Amino acid sequence: MGAVTSSDYWDADTAARYDESSAFMFAPDVLDPAVDLLADLAGDGAALELAIGTGRVAIPLAERGVPVSGIELSQPMADRLRAKRDDVPVTVGDMATTVVPGRFALVYLVWNSLGNLRTQDEQVACFANAARHLRPGGRFVVELGIPGIRRFPPGQAAVPFHVGRRHVGIDTYDMATQQGTSHHYRHHPDGTVTHGTSNFRFVWPAELDLMARLAGMTLERRVADWTGTPFDGDSESHVSTWRT
Numbered sequence: 001m002g003a004v005t006s007s008d009y010w011d012a013d014t015a016a017r018y019d020e021s022s023a024f025m026f027a028p029d030v031l032d033p034a035v036d037l038l039a040d041l042a043g044d045g046a047a048l049e050l051a052i053g054t055g056r057v058a059i060p061l062a063e064r065g066v067p068v069s070g071i072e073l074s075q076p077m078a079d080r081l082r083a084k085r086d087d088v089p090v091t092v093g094d095m096a097t098t099v100v101p102g103r104f105a106l107v108y109l110v111w112n113s114l115g116n117l118r119t120q121d122e123q124v125a126c127f128a129n130a131a132r133h134l135r136p137g138g139r140f141v142v143e144l145g146i147p148g149i150r151r152f153p154p155g156q157a158a159v160p161f162h163v164g165r166r167h168v169g170i171d172t173y174d175m176a177t178q179q180g181t182s183h184h185y186r187h188h189p190d191g192t193v194t195h196g197t198s199n200f201r202f203v204w205p206a207e208l209d210l211m212a213r214l215a216g217m218t219l220e221r222r223v224a225d226w227t228g229t230p231f232d233g234d235s236e237s238h239v240s241t242w243r244t
């Protein structure tokens with residue numbers, strides 16, 4: 001698997017199911033505003049996606065004419081992307097440390113994937129790595145959830161974040177260490193139920209701004225989502241742009 005990292009490894013089974021189990025994130029009303037904004041920010045330059053996965057965002061961005069490259073920890077996820085398109089080069093490695101050729105107008109890291117780096121040091125290194133790949137004036141865009149601590153009344157250990165017929169998701173948070181785990185219970189068409197977990201480090205926007213500053217970048221814009229909804233105290237996510 002290459003790089004030593006705190007991240008969970010996305011195995012071949014997970015990669016094989018990814019596009020189907022993430023179908024709601026491929027829906028045009030979710031994806032199009034993200035691709036619109038990223039294409040706009042890339043302008044006539046190239047883009048680098050950290051944790052590119054199977055190319056959910058990178059492929060439509062490439063179809064807009066933006067040259068896109070990627071870094072991805074999981075070989076099976078990268079293989080899925082390569083099977084779909086061969087003109088989106090992917091380097092398999094840790095997004096905190098892997099260096100790829102080129103200088104980019106835009107580096108981006110979406111759908112909460114920064115949280116896959118489960119130590120502060122690695123998240124700081126990831127910001128430095130993003131900055132290293134940017135040309136002067138280039139931008140780093142991160143889409144990340146706001147830690148859901150308001151959902152946890154005192155004494156409560158777990159809260160549901162999704163309750164549906166085919167999927168129940170429950171989060172547990174350790175407030176002292178900023179470690180979270182999402183537990184997914186999936187009800188399959190053959191009647192079986194499977195349980196899987198994903199681990200993450202949750203982080204406030206202000207901590208990210210310091211990471212950006214350490215990497216020589218400053219905050220240009222923070223909104224709640226890809227459509228530009230203003231960010232406020234009730235926002236459950238943010239899309240933040242820092243500039244070199």
Ligand SMILES: C[S@@+](CC[C@H](N)C(=O)[O-])C[C@H]1O[C@@H](n2cnc3c(N)ncnc32)[C@H](O)[C@@H]1O
Nearest residue numbers: 007010051052053056072073074094095111116
């Ligand atoms: C939720 S998926 C997002 C994939 C894609 N960006 C998307 O929006 O569909 C998270 C991805 O992060 C990758 N990942 C996790 N830790 C990583 C790391 N340290 N470096 C690079 N990729 C990582 C996983 O293998 C997985 O492909």
